[in-house]
Amino acid sequence: MTLSIAQHRGYHSGLQGHFAEQYVRALAGATGFSVGKRDPEPEGIDLAIGYTRRPDLPWGNTTIEVSVKSTHTPLYSSSGEFQYDIKAAHHDVLCGTYGIDFDIRRYLVVVAVPPKRQHFARMEKRRLILSNEAYFLDLMGTTPVGNSATKRRLSFPHANLLTPLTLAEVLFQDAGKALQWVSV
């Protein structure tokens, strides 16, 4: 059976979103964090990433929640910053206040993926490459879009490229601790 263009797009979109989640999972796992879904799942949240207490370190458990979005047509500003048009509802679920609207910090992660599934992952000699890149953004405390628009364009600073170190910084809220953690 041949898929229509709309069916093909939907199928690809599902695959793309699934891959984006696995991309974040892989990165969080590689950074030594636990990653999973909570049941029942909070609205607009895809993954919970946590540092689990280790007996040899004096740090307590910490958890964040992330909403994972994906795009295969990434936008970049003139200064080269990654940009993403987020739907108003998806934006607003992340922009409440920590301690009032939610008790676990929330972040947006957008994964820029190749247009073709065949290029999502590539094996090189003793190395698996996951493409392409992901950025995170803290929307907590920002103004909701509400009914004023259907979308909002977000800009991600270069420093918000998701790496093991930046993910640890987001989780620990402490650059020194993050650096120590990724070098343990």
Added chain:
Amino acid sequence: MGQRLKESTINQIPVRNYAYYLQANGWEEVDTDATGSYWNKVGSDPGVYSWLPSNPDVRTFSLRISQLVEEVAKVEGRDVNEVLRDLTDLQRDVQEVRTFPGGKSGSITLGQSSESIQGLHKWVESAAVAVGMDEAAVILPRRKPPAALALLRSTELLTPIPGSFIWRLSLPLGDHELENQFPFDIDGRFEDYARRTTRRLYASTRVTAEAASESLSQDTGVEPFRARITEGITADLCDALSQISVSGATPLEFNFRWSRYRPVPDANEQLALSTEQLEVIGWAGKELRREALEPDVTVKGFVVRLTRTGPNIMPGKITISGSETHDPQGQVAHYWVELSAEDYQKAQDAHSKYEEVTVTGDLRRSTRRRELLNPSQFHVLNGPGTHLAE
């Protein structure tokens, strides 16, 4: 896939119950954060933590509680509803009475349920009334202490649960945490009325089971019951247990679940009564009642027999065909009463005019007759001039 719990369900659970439940069920608080704490079940995977939010005003509170209950149920291998029930019941005493009525689990016939519920009411009543009395009595007085009546009115029948058919009663507890207030209260004298009643229920049901076992194994009849009257056995309690079991048709199991805030460490044994024990208990209840004096019983009826062997200044015996006023629908029976010469004369008049009389006394039931001892307040009803002729 876990469901988000209803707000109304979560609102029924005091916030402090969550931490209390976790502590009481072998969970350990590992870390705290600004908005909650991490808990791990001792002995489970040390890398798996559940999150307990601390502030119910945060909008995600009910979602987090839904996640917590789901995770607790999973780690403890229990049903979500069981965990919820325990969370809700933490601040109250719950008595579970399990019956085995046959048929499918969670089902009971209308007839059996009606009988059992009446038995449960009598069961609680027997303890509530006994707590209000100064001395042990085989038959509890008809006039109930106001505190006992108030407690009965506020006792709740909770949603029954399957397995096979489990009745659940809840007696309301005062909201004070007694242990902290009265650390010297070893024998429970400063407990509130409900808790004293529940403790009495536990203790008296336990000794009744012991008496039944002894009676069966040593073939000693009603004596083991009689010997334990000071420990709480009453005819009313025996009747109640028999009725809960629909006259011994189903064995019973009792599980006393004390409020976690006010535990009773020495009363957590599950009590069980076999149909054989319940048969003996039912019989013993009737025997105890026959032997005992039942105080302050008022009988109303017609004088059907007059006997006096001496002159008219001597007392005489009469027989009243009537019933006990506390139970107007009860069986009509003959009651023997010895009256003073003066009252005997009134009884003669009432008999000749076929007028009703009432008299109050201590009732003794034997297999052959019912006798009212220490009679007082002999009245002729519908008599000339007044309906109460002193």
